[in-house]
Amino acid sequence: MKPTRLAAFLLALLLGVAPALAYPQNGLVPQQETYGSGFPDVKGTWCESYVQTVYESSLMEGKTKTSFDSRALLTNAQIITIGARLYDLLTGGDGEIPLIADASWYLTYYNNMAPLLGYESGSQILDMGVWPPTEACSRISFVNILSVVLKAAGVELPVVNEVAAIPDLNPMEALDGYTNTLAFYNAGILNGSDAYGTFRPLSSLTRGEAAAMLARLIDPAQRLRSSPAPFDFCKDLMGMEAETVVYSVNGKELAMDKFAPLLARNFFAAARLEDITFAGAAVPDAVTCALMDLRHAAALSVLAEIHGITLxxxxxxTAASNAMAKAGFAGLDEQAWLSCELQEALGGAVESYYCEAYGYNSPLFHSDEPDGLSRLADDLEAVDVTIQSAGVMEGLDWAAIGQRAKTTPYAEYLFQRGV
Incomplete structure (x- = not known):
């Protein structure tokens, strides 16, 4: 039998031990356990109060009776277990879910979560970012699981912050994940890992981080009030104003804010993050790749004009809607993303024109006859595009840019996935 709060308090007084912080009276779920003397390895650490809350809710236990091990990684099976327990608690249960006999321990929890995730049984859950069970889970997978549970239980979190964008999470790449994560920022469950609110969605989740998210979810008093600084690719990373002219294309000046999306896309094109010194080939390669993209875009525009192709x-x-959704991602504003979206849409329109005019040879059926795509490639190469440098990019302090990159959202997720 689990001790009541009053009994635990009286016992603490009799033993001469100061009682731990009271479990929140207005918590999202009822208290299930008594923390007692707690885990020695988290005493005095940043996550001590969070660990107490999640232990008392029975959502997380220690690695051993005397160790929580906040730096250890959580597995996919463990976040599924937390999700199943949380749903049970939110819907009137006590979080205790009997294990299936003669089966892997985690199958019970996968089975319990299956209906919430749209599956008939846990053995069908091979995606959702929560498989295989023994693999370390990502931060965004945990957010997604918690969001699914809250929605299924009919829980809506109050908004306490006004965060408009997450600098290292692309809403067009992971729309549900972006929506869930942004909601957690605005509910005070998350605040990012730096001044810009960087989320690190693909990073493995530690037990301490999981405890913090869960504790803030359970206890309204622990939710965070935060206002991350907006990340500006031009100013914060490149150290220059957006309106600075960096190149001219066929005699037309090109400001940094229009070149920034191309440079952002290629920023880590030539090197692994840990090897970058910004004194060797990585920087000119990044700029060179961006200039190749710039030439391609300019040539596409010329061909579109020649053939009367318009959007x-x-x-x-659609381009405007996508740009609005991506505003703030990678430190680029809505106008920067609009130029990207319109250029990609124009590229698709030109490609469609060529395929309709000259046909399309499927890779499954080899043919020596040139098709629309090969003709488009030849025509793009033949377009005369003149790009002249204003000398700005060559004069930048790339070593300083490299140091700034390590303290901005570029330090992890944007490197892993690109822009």
Whole structure:
């Protein structure tokens, strides 16, 4: 039988031990355990109060009776277990879920979570970022699981912050994950790992980090009030103003804010993060790759004009909607992303024109006859594009840029996935 709060308090007084912080009276779930003297390895650490809260809720236990091990990584099976327990607690249970006999311990919890994730049984859950069971889970997978549980239980978190964007999470790449994560920022469950609110979605989740998220979820008093600084690729990383002219293309000046998306996409094109010194080939390669993209974009625009190819109102509206959603990602504003979206849409329109005019040879059926794509490649190469440098990029302090990169959202997720 689990001791009541009053009994635990009286016992602490009799033993001469100061009682631990009271479990929140208005907590999202009821108290299930008594923390007692707690885990010695987290005493005095940043996550001590969080560990107490999640232990008392029975959502997380120690690695041993005397150690919580906050730096250890959580596995996919463990976040599924937490999700199943949380759902049970939110819907009137006590978090105790009987294990299936003669089966892997985690199958019980996968089975319990399956209906919430849209599956009939736990053995079908081979995606969702929570398989295989023994693999370390990612931070975004944990957020997604918690979000699914809250939605299924009919829990809506109050908004306490006004975070508009997450600098290292692309909403067009992981829309549900982005929406869930942004909601957690605004509910005070997350605040990012730096001044810009960097989330590190693909990083493995530690037990301490999981405890912090869960404790803030359970206890409204522990939720965070935060206002991350906006990350600006031009100013914060490159150290220059967005309106600075960096190149001219066929005689037309190109400001940094228009070149920034191309440079951002290629920033780590030539080196692994840990090897970058910004004194060797990595920097010129990044700029060179961006200039190749710039030439390609300019050539596409020329071909579009020659063939009278324009974007439909629907295509423009889609580009505008995508740009609005991505505003703030990678330190680029809505206008920067709009230029990218319109350019990609124009590229698709030009490609479609060539394929309709000259045909498309499927890779499954080899043919020596040139098709639309090969003709497009030849025509792009033949377009005369003149790019002249204003000398700005060559004069930048790339070593300083490299140091700044390590303290901005570029330090992890943008390197792993690109922009």
């Amino acid at each position: 439909s109102a629907e295509a423009k509206a």
